[in-house]
Amino acid sequence: MEQHAGAILSPMELFAEKELVTVAAPMVRYSKLAFRSLVRKYGCDLCFTPMIVSDSFVKSEKARHSDFSTSTDDRPLIVQFAASNAESLASAAALVAPHSSGCDLNCGCPQRWAMQEGYGACLIHKPELVAEMVRRTRAVVANPHYTISVKIRIHKDTRSTVSLCRQLEAAGVSFLTVHARTSEQRSEPVDLETLAAVVSAVDVPVVANGDIRSLEDAHRVQRITGVRGVMAARGLLANPAMFAGEDYTPLSCVEDWIKISLETGAHFTNFHHHLIYMLDKQLSRAERRYFNSLASVVGVTEYLREKYDLNL
Template sequence: MERLQAEDNFKYLRPLELFQQKNLVNICAPMVRYSKHAFRLLVRKYDCHLAFTPMIVSNCFVRSIKARDADFTTSYDDRPLIVQFAANNGYDFANAAEIVAPFSDGVDLNCGCPQRWAMSEGYGACLLKKPDLLCDMVKQARTRVGNEDFTVSVKIRIHKDIRETVDLCQKVEKMGVSFLTVHGRTKDQRCEPVDMEAVRTVKDSVSIPVVANGDIQSTKDANEVLDKTGVNGVMAARGILANPAMYAGYDETPVDCIKDWLDIALSTGTPFSCFHHHLIFMLEHVLTKSERSVFNSLMSTSAVLDFLRYNYDIS
C-alpha cells in the first residue's frame, strides 16, 4: 500500500458532498486490472467526479503487507476515492476499512460480482441472499470507522423479484450504509437490457443516494438514465475504458486524452501490459482493422510510442 506525493492543501469534495452538490455524480466503476491509480488520475481530468479502485479481496489485504502494496496505490490528487472490497465476514471488511481510511474517502462492499470463483468463496452476488450477514458487515465497518464523512457503500445486482432487492436495500440503509450502487441486471444476466424500472424502484424506496450502473457509454446515456430513474449518480465501466473522456462529452477518445494517458502512465511506472491494454481500448474506434492488428501485437513501450508518433503524430 503506497500513498504518493503528500499534499495537505489539496481541496476536493468528499462523496457525500458530491451527492449534495451535483445534479448527477459521474463515477468510474471498480474494474479488475483497470481502475488502478494511473487510470483514475486520467479520468479525473475529464469530469469524472468519483473513482473506485478495482475489487480487492479483504482477507488477503488485511493479512498481507505484500498484498496491500500490490493492490493499493494512491496519491494526494487521487481523490475522492472509494476502495472496493470483496469480503465474506464483517471482521475482515471492518479491518480493511480501518486500514484504508486514512488514504481514501470510503469503502464499498462488492455484492454484485457474478463470477464463479467469487461466489464459491462467499463473495460478490451470493451475499444478495444473505441479508443478515450483509447487514452485519456494513454495521461492523461503519462502527470501526466512526468518521461520518467516510462512506460505507454497497454495490449490488437486482433480484428476480424486485421486492427482495427493496427489502435488502432498506435493511442495509438502517445499518448505516451511505449510498447504494445498483446494477440493473440479475446475477445470471450478462447482455440483457438493464432494468431501469427496477433501479427506479430502489431509488424510490430509500432515502440515501443511489447510483445506476450498467450500459452507460456516454453523457447521453447518463442523462437518459437520470430521466428514467432519478438516481443521484451514474457509474461507467466499459464505456469509460473505451473513452476516458466520455463524461466530458466526447463521443470518442480525443487525442489530448491519449497524450495525457502517455504522460500519466509513464510517469507513474504503469506496467506495460496495463499501459498497452488501455490504449487498445481507447483506440478501438480510431484505428483501422489492419492498424489494430499491428498495434495490438506490439510488445514494448518504445514500440507503442513509435507507432503513435509515426501514424498519428502523438507523442
C-alpha cells in the same frame, strides 16, 4: 500504499452539490491509479479501486502494497472490497480509511470463483449478513465523513431488491450502487424499472451501473430512474473522456494517458491494453492487428507519434 498524505474529501459532498455524479467503476486490472488520474481530467467525479479481497489485504503487507496505491490528487476515492464477514471488512476499511474517502462492499460480482468464496453477488441473498457488515464497519471507522457503501446486483424479484436496499439504509450505508442485472445476466438490457423502484424506496443516493456508454446514456438513465449518480466501466475503457461529453477518445486523452503512464511507471501490458481499448474505433482492422502486436513502450509511442503527430 499512498505516495504522500493529503486531505480526504467526502463523496457525499458530490451528491449534495452536483445534479449528476459521474463514477468510474471498480474494474479488475484497469481501475488503477494511473487510469483514475486520467478519467479525473475528463469529468469523472468519483473513482473506485479494483476489487480487493479483504482477508488477504488484512493479513499480508505484501498484498496491501500490491493491491492498493493512491496519491493526494486521487480524491475522492472509494476502496472496494470483497468480503464474506463483518470483521474482515471492518479491519480492511480501518487500514485504508486514512488514505481514502470511503470503502465499498462488493455484492455484485457474478464470477463463479467469487461466489464460491462467499463474495460478490451471492451476498444479495444474505441481507442480514450484509447489514451487519455495514454496521460493524461503520462502528470501527470513527470518521463520520467516511462513506460505507455497497454495490449490488438485483434479484429476479423487485421486492427482494427493494427490501435489501432498505435494510442496508437502516444499517447505515452512505449510498448504494445498483447494477440492474441479475447475477445470471450478462448482456441483457438493464432493468430500469427495478432501479427506479430502489430510488423511490430509499433516501440515500443511488448510483446506476450498467449500459452507461456515453454522457447521453447517463442523462437518459437519470431522467428515467431519478438516480443521483452513474457508474461506467467498459464505456470509460473505450473512451476515458466520455463524461466530458466526447463521443470517442480524443487525441489529447491519448497523449495524457501516455504521459501519465510514463510518469507513474505503469506496467506495459496495462499501458498497452488501455490504448487498445481507446483506439478501437479509430483504427482499421489491419491497423488494430498491427497495433495490438506491438511489444514495447517505444514501439507504441513511435507508432502513435507517426500516425497522429502526437506531442510526446
